[in-house]
Amino acid sequence: MSRLLALICTALLALTACSGSAATGPKSLRMTVWTANEAHLKLLNEIAAEYRAAHPDVTEIKFDTIPADGYTTTLTTQIAGGNAPDLAWILEESAPDFVSSGALAPIRAKVEKADELVPSAIKLWEKDGELYAYPFSTSPFGLFVNTDLVKELPKTWEQAVAASAGKNLVLPDFKYQNWAVLSAIWRGWGAQAWSEDGRQCGFASPEMKDAMTFVHKAIFTDKAIPGPGTTVDFFAGNAAMAVSQISRAGALKEAKFGWTLLPLPQGPKGDYAVIGQAGVGVLKRSKNAEAAADFLGFFTNAANSAKLAQFFPPVRQSLLNAGTLAKSNPLLKPEQLQSVVIDGISKGVVKPSHQGQEELNQTIRAALDPLWKPDADIGQVLDGVCTKIKPLLERQ
């Protein structure tokens, strides 16, 4: 019996010794990403290989794809289970939770020329002057137009809805679930989900009521936006227009129809832009946090940002000119790059995000559900949203 015990102890000791030695010996890094696109992964692996060539102590850099649907849930489950990655892509909506919780390691010192990053685009990833994730992709929303179906290009939302009545104006990521996508429309009315400090609900504001009345009418009266449960694919040529992020332009490479990309149409409040973001951060709990931050610095330096720009719009001022972007975005014309991408990134507001975003998401989704019926009482539904989320906004 005692021999058996001794054997178990030895085995346990060996195990702990092995796991403890990883921090000093050769390092292996893992970054969770939500892309499974072969071209994306090829580029990521090329950058990683270049880094490893100069850093022989890093034996492996693995890009671990987690499907976008449920990405944050899977990531947090990995963290909870003690299997946190060394680096992780983070969706803009989870940024406040990750940045404020202290899950991420500070990285400003590792970022090359951090001063040239567009201030409005890194705001979400900062706390007390420190940077906690690098926004490697900042993708403005634009209006894709199928020019076979629409002859006169719209300048305002009224024109856009009129031109696509019966011909479909789609919001591919909305699906009557991801309400935050609607911010690409309601911003034109000057509406916002909550105040800048995140404490006041904005859904019951007159601007929001006007904007949502417009959206409701576009769905049920004008029959421009497809109704709940109906899926129409713009990228297959079945819709007149689509409100989507410009990173989707790649899907139009082999389009069999004429198309163009416009900035978001004007609302009653004039010009505006809305952007979606993705950041990459280093998990503080990683045993190789130091090496991971060092790799992040390399991954996001000016040279690599330029390479990544073909898929992920950059936030470096030196790269934000039509000439540089045109090299990596052959599908878009220089004026489109200027008006949608460059202007969008510099003046755009990021899609709504808040601490405890997922709970807000679900609560707002549920409270907005009664709106998606032809006879909905819009004012009452929106007041109801505020009643439901008030305690959540005050909790922060």
Add this chain to the structure above:
Amino acid sequence: MTFWTYRRRDNLVGYLFVAPALLGSLAFVLFPLAMVAWYSLNEWNVLGGTFEFIGGENYARLLADEKLRDSLVATAWFAAGLVVLNLSLALLLAVLLNQKLRGTTLFRTLFFSPVLVSLVAWTLVWQLMLQPEGSVNGLLGVFGIDGPNWLRGETTAMVSVVVVQVIKNVGLNMVLFLAALQGVPAPLYEAAKIDGAGPWTRFRRITIPLISPTILLTSIITIVGSLQVFAQIAVLTQGGPGTSTTVLIYYLYQQAFQFHHFGYGATISVLLFVIVAALTLLQWRMRRKWVLHES
């Protein structure tokens, strides 16, 4: 007297035989159960990496949680709908397919086959069929009925989830009922016939009492199963519209894995555990009353 008596040796062999199963359930059932109970007494911030003992606070929150009440109501509706529909349909099918007619084997296979299909694949296909312009409404259109937007109405969404789940699993209960029906001795029916009992009386007085152990078994399995339905909700409705299909286990998932309240999520699983245990115990006690040979 030596230490290794026959009795002791036999015992050791016995213990060795049960050891793998015992260790397995200790490691993978009892230990996680104990951990869940422990987590429910703590506030666990996964992102911040903090784990703090807060005693009964999560349980106090459970009592004050309005969303939990909504979710319990949704769970009750779902369980009631599922159990009634599943058991009655399974029994009806079993009785029909127990007749000595041509083609029953084909129908048995047909009704059982959904049990073998992957749950998520099954649900995804139904999701397409239940769209406003999907095949369900297409079929209704043939009869001149203008079908609703199934997954967007509060009542129709619940009905859809129940029906999709019933069709998926009714075959399993059907097979259990079939086996039970075939175990009912034929002479009993013949004797009853001679005594002048009609088909309904024979069913009520002979069939039901004799298959009552199976009815107990299937109702326990179905009720416990109905409390654990997750994938169907996650795929078809995500708990909506509103919170009409947010059943307890989906609410648990939201709290723990989506909202990162792992401690509170654990508290809800303790509640779920208590509910399942109480229902099973209740049915087990009631068996003396309505299961033949048990009183």
